Amino acid sequence: MLLFLWLSSLPQLSLGADHLQRLFTTPQQRIELNKAREKPPESELKPKLPEPPRYITFNGLVTRSVGPTTIWMNNESGSFQEGFKIEGQQRQGLIVPIQLAGQKKGFTLKPGQTLNTLNGEIQENFELEPNNYEPQ
Secondary structure, eight states: OHHHHHHHHHHHHHTTOGGGSOSSOOHHHHHHHHHHHHSOOOOOOOOOOOOOOSEEEEEEEEOOSSSOOEEEETTEESSEETTEEEOGGGOBTTBEEEEETTOSOEEEEOTTEEEETTTTEEEEGGGSOTTTOOOO
16 A cells, blocks of 8 residues: 555656656766866865964873873873874974974973963973963
């Protein structure tokens, strides 16, 4: 019964799509398809890189005898931060290299240092004025 109702509704659905009922295309349609295939691909939009935070503070790291080292930046652990990348595998002792999104130049920070991403200036935390630092 349901099959009969379903089959009876099929012709009504396809009435509006006459051009889809043919198995083969017309010569004019083939020409249009070939022209569309030969067009150069549209330029791909590159995803916008996230803006790095204004200040990046290296809070410290925890080195374990067994297991991975945990790096703390902007009061968050982990090497995946918004707007910059922590090169934890390339660290030398307590010095951690970071790479800002969209920039080739990298920076190295020691625990307690803060990078101003607007001008590239690195300061110790005790040198910062309280109203200059905006925690993220």
